Amino acid sequence: MPRTEPRTLTVDVAPGVRLWSEGRGGEAAGSPPLLLIMGAQASGLAWPEEFVDALAARHRVIRYDHRDAGRSTWSYDEQPYRITDLADDALAVLDAHGVERAHIVGMSLSGMLAQLLLADHPDRILSATLIGTCALSGRPLVEADGTETAVADLPGIDPRVLEMWAQPVEDHGPEAELDRRVAHWRLLSGEELPFHADEMRERERVIIEHAGRYDVSTAHGRADHSGMERTEELARNTVPTLVTDASAEPVFPPSHPRHIAQVIGNARTVAMPGMGHALPRECLMPLAEAILEHAAAASAAPAAS
Numbered sequence: 035m036p037r038t039e040p041r042t043l044t045v046d047v048a049p050g051v052r053l054w055s056e057g058r059g060g061e062a063a064g065s066p067p068l069l070l071i072m073g074a075q076a077s078g079l080a081w082p083e084e085f086v087d088a089l090a091a092r093h094r095v096i097r098y099d100h101r102d103a104g105r106s107t108w109s110y111d112e113q114p115y116r117i118t119d120l121a122d123d124a125l126a127v128l129d130a131h132g133v134e135r136a137h138i139v140g141m142s143l144s145g146m147l148a149q150l151l152l153a154d155h156p157d158r159i160l161s162a163t164l165i166g167t168c169a170l171s172g173r174p175l176v177e178a179d180g181t182e183t184a185v186a187d188l189p190g191i192d193p194r195v196l197e198m199w200a201q202p203v204e205d206h207g208p209e210a211e212l213d214r215r216v217a218h219w220r221l222l223s224g225e226e227l228p229f230h231a232d233e234m235r236e237r238e239r240v241i242i243e244h245a246g247r248y249d250v251s252t253a254h255g256r257a258d259h260s261g262m263e264r265t266e267e268l269a270r271n272t273v274p275t276l277v278t279d280a281s282a283e284p285v286f287p288p289s290h291p292r293h294i295a296q297v298i299g300n301a302r303t304v305a306m307p308g309m310g311h312a313l314p315r316e317c318l319m320p321l322a323e324a325i326l327e328h329a330a331a332a333s334a335a336p337a338a339s
Contacts, residue, residue: 067133071098082313161328270299274300
């Protein structure tokens, strides 16, 4: 698949705070914009190149680095912000790229940011895809037999992941940091598909070179997470929403996608067999195709009144 030349753009989102962003594709007339929003502490380059290229064959794809990630300003210690501010940043990126409405794809924390956008700015969203996340809703999960499970009782994060997250990240140089990142992704990937350590190491090496630093910020974990629940707003959602159901997900196990699809209006799940809380080689093209089909169907559907 031919690759289009990416175009970078710096986006000012607060005094002294700038985000790195990139646009790719959109050469064909009428190519609709699609915004990729990566998870906590993650650079936009964590979206694999072949995945971005597959989407860019039919869309103008935009990705960016959050505050305190990648090449964007690392600002939290001097200018603390709320997680909800990161959702506003996504709108600022769209504005800077001259985009009125876009398809959005959010992973992990950014699946929550995507829900904030669905709830608060549905007029800016053509469709949404949520990957590896949980619902910003207080409504319980209801099984086919009527059994209810409260949000607090839904399955939690794999204890092995929690144990790794609790360990302080020490500076032993860039190669040791690459070792740590690969071990982290191995754990997040689950146990159903082969783990390609060399590919992940190279992806992380590119991210480090892009950022110009190999340390890891903890800003998104420290930022204020309050005020994110949108139970009623999400129940009224009419924007077509796709939720990945990853069978090997260790952070938000499979009952979470079912819960999301229940509590968000106009939402449905798509099975991603073998996928965990990562983007493995084997899932990239099935995931890209699911997103492309979802976006195409949303674009063809009549607008909600």
